[in-house]
Amino acid sequence: MQKCTVLILVFILFSTISPLKAQEMTPEQVVQKQLETYNQRDINGFMSLIAENVTFYNHSDGNITMSGASACKEFYSNLFEASPNLHSTVLQRIVFGNKIIDYERITGRNGNKGIVELILIYEVEKEKIIKVTVLRKDI
Numbered sequence: 001m002q003k004c005t006v007l008i009l010v011f012i013l014f015s016t017i018s019p020l021k022a023q024e025m026t027p028e029q030v031v032q033k034q035l036e037t038y039n040q041r042d043i044n045g046f047m048s049l050i051a052e053n054v055t056f057y058n059h060s061d062g063n064i065t066m067s068g069a070s071a072c073k074e075f076y077s078n079l080f081e082a083s084p085n086l087h088s089t090v091l092q093r094i095v096f097g098n099k100i101i102d103y104e105r106i107t108g109r110n111g112n113k114g115i116v117e118l119i120l121i122y123e124v125e126k127e128k129i130i131k132v133t134v135l136r137k138d139i
Contacts, residue, residue, distance in 0.1 A: 024127055025127050027100055028093075034050075034129060037049070041080035041083070043080055050073075054067075054128075055067050055131050056131075056132045056133075059134060085108030087106070088106045090104055099124075100124065102120045104119075116136070117137040118134055118135065119135035120134055
């Protein structure tokens with residue numbers, strides 16, 4: 001009888017506990033995961049963080065340089081394939097609400113030995129990158 005009572009109490013306890021919700025990633029965590037998948041050249045992981053309606057902008061003239069997830073996937077698939085030594089290092093990061101501003105140094109892009117420095121301003125909504133504004137500096 002005592003075993004039955006214990007089982008009933010355990011059942012009641014677990015049935016009244018609400019299921020734990022998966023904790024959402026912060027905008028900074030989304031951008032960090034995007035950086036990690038970029039450095040791994042993992043196109044599927046990379047695209048899992050990109051919104052269907054993502055838009056990339058050139059900061060200097062405000063022009064759209066890429067629009068939509070399919071264009072983004074094509075661009076980065078080609079880049080990853082052509083860049084076996086691709087690596088980006090964040091030199092500085094600022095978190096400002098849902099905007100993440102990274103100062104990055106990229107090496108191995110398209111097989112080149114040169115260094116590319118970028119400021120990337122990411123805007124994140126619902127765990128997806130929806131907007132990227134790029135400021136570019138070649139060294």
